[in-house]
Amino acid sequence: KQEVTQIPAALSVPEGENLVLNCSFTDSAIYNLQWFRQDPGKGLTSLLLIQSSQREQTSGRLNASLDKSSGRSTLYIAASQPGDSATYLCAVTTDSWGKLQFGAGTQVVVTP
Amino acid sequence: EAGVVQSPRYKIIEKKQPVAFWCNPISGHNTLYWYLQNLGQGPELLIRYENEEAVDDSQLPKDRFSAERLKGVDSTLKIQPAELGDSAVYLCASSPGLAPSTDTQYFGPGTRLTVL
Numbered sequence A: 001k002q003e004v005t006q007i008p009a010a011l012s013v014p015e016g017e018n019l020v021l022n023c024s025f026t027d028s029a030i031y032n033l034q035w036f037r038q039d040p041g042k043g044l045t046s047l048l049l050i051q052s053s054q055r056e057q058t059s060g061r062l063n064a065s066l067d068k069s070s071g072r073s074t075l076y077i078a079a080s081q082p083g084d085s086a087t088y089l090c091a092v093t094t095d096s097w098g099k100l101q102f103g104a105g106t107q108v109v110v111t112p
Numbered sequence B: 001e002a003g004v005v006q007s008p009r010y011k012i013i014e015k016k017q018p019v020a021f022w023c024n025p026i027s028g029h030n031t032l033y034w035y036l037q038n039l040g041q042g043p044e045l046l047i048r049y050e051n052e053e054a055v056d057d058s059q060l061p062k063d064r065f066s067a068e069r070l071k072g073v074d075s076t077l078k079i080q081p082a083e084l085g086d087s088a089v090y091l092c093a094s095s096p097g098l099a100p101s102t103d104t105q106y107f108g109p110g111t112r113l114t115v116l
Helices: none
Strands: A005-008 A008-012 A019-025 A032-038 A044-051 A055-057 A062-069 A072-077 A087-093 A100-102 A106-111 B005-007 B010-013 B018-025 B032-039 B044-050 B053-056 B065-068 B075-079 B090-097 B111-115
Touching: A005 A087, A008 A019, A008 B005, A019 A032, A019 A087, A032 A062, A032 A072, A044 A055, A044 A062, A044 A072, A087 B075, B005 B032, B005 B090, B010 B018, B018 B090, B018 B111, B032 B075, B044 B075, B075 B090
Parallel strands: A008 A106, B010 B111
Antiparallel strands: A005 A019, A019 A072, A032 A044, A032 A087, A055 A062, A062 A072, A087 A100, A087 A106, B005 B018, B018 B075, B032 B044, B032 B090, B044 B053, B065 B075, B090 B111
């Protein structure tokens, strides 16, 4: 059974520092990996999607890497801002119908 | 482009009462998902639809939960009767459905259910 783990569960950094969020999964047979952002009381917003054949994806200040063989992904957020405060979840797609298996998330607080 | 719409946003009921949640996916999206999210956890899939067909309902507690997607557009998730442990956020998501394994899923804001 696929298990997705995110460490740490919570993280607080001062504004301007780079953020590094980790995600690990136990079964390397995935279709892709996605990083989502969730703000309090709101749904999830997809940030980056990395197909299983890719090693990384970039969007603005965000960069995500994928090492499928070791079951790891890392999300980097450069020069963090208070507006980056949110919970970040990673999820792997485990079958052809798009079933997502989520981690519990990392709650990030960026202090001014 | 309008996003995924869910209603109500909040619902408080007493245990043993019925409750229903409604979802309107993004126009043209063939695949629709219902997830349950407990506090401090990631969402867990309950059921997914390809058009009006439920292609995976293996994680839906069928003794009290039911779902339908009439005409392959809007969907309703129902709980009857509700239990205290059903308190959670119920999220709806949709994707284009052209290639579900690679599509991005778009999530609605969720319905926060509190069972007293």
